[in-house]
Amino acid sequence: MNQLLAILACAVLAGLTIFQAALIAGAPLGKLAWGGQHRVLPAKLRTGSAISIAIYALFAYAALAKASLVPPMINGPLTAIAMWVITAYLLLGVVMNGISPSKPERLIMTPTTLALAVIYLVLAIR
Template sequence: MSLPALAAVLYAIACLGVIGFQIALIAGAPWGRLTQGGAHDGPLPLSGRIAAGVSILIIAAQALALLSLVGFWPHWPAWTAWVAVIVQTVSCGLNWITPSPRERALWGPVTSTMLALALVVLIFA
């Protein structure tokens, strides 16, 4: 497996982990302090759960865009990978500037690692 393909697969696996976290939030996991600015103790309110659902769609699309760039299904156009990396960059930045120290400590490194993987895909594919 080539380096960009490996990075895309690792990125997709990380996305699955993040999606799992979002599903847990929707189901009522008491992790409000770890997401969405850390404004909620315990489970998220309905609006936060809806935001988690939207996040799932965006994260899944990012994974599919980067997998497509290295030749995997669904074979989307290359420009979608650029969009995915832009979204990942914004996500990374937001997770480093969040007012929640817990969110920063968890998601700052996670989103930075995901950004590094996405850049490997984009640069070397």
């Protein structure tokens, strides 16, 4: 079960990575991210998207480590702690996306982040 959840988390994170890369490249998808204030992201928010991609990679590694698909993060307890921290971060993301002034961001990113939060919560518990 953990392996399936980890792979599902990685698939969602891969989709988000492609989305953030498109934002960095100047795709007019800004209404779906960063509060939806810009159709095309300015340089500072593109930097934020690049940082998001790095964070997604860490999240993916943590899920894969929890499912024993890759070596654990330094040691087993660190992986367990990381799963709870990531779950909390994602739950905060649900709230932030849910209160976004951008309706498209609320409609698309809130459920996406919620799905990830639930996956990480289940992985953290198991």
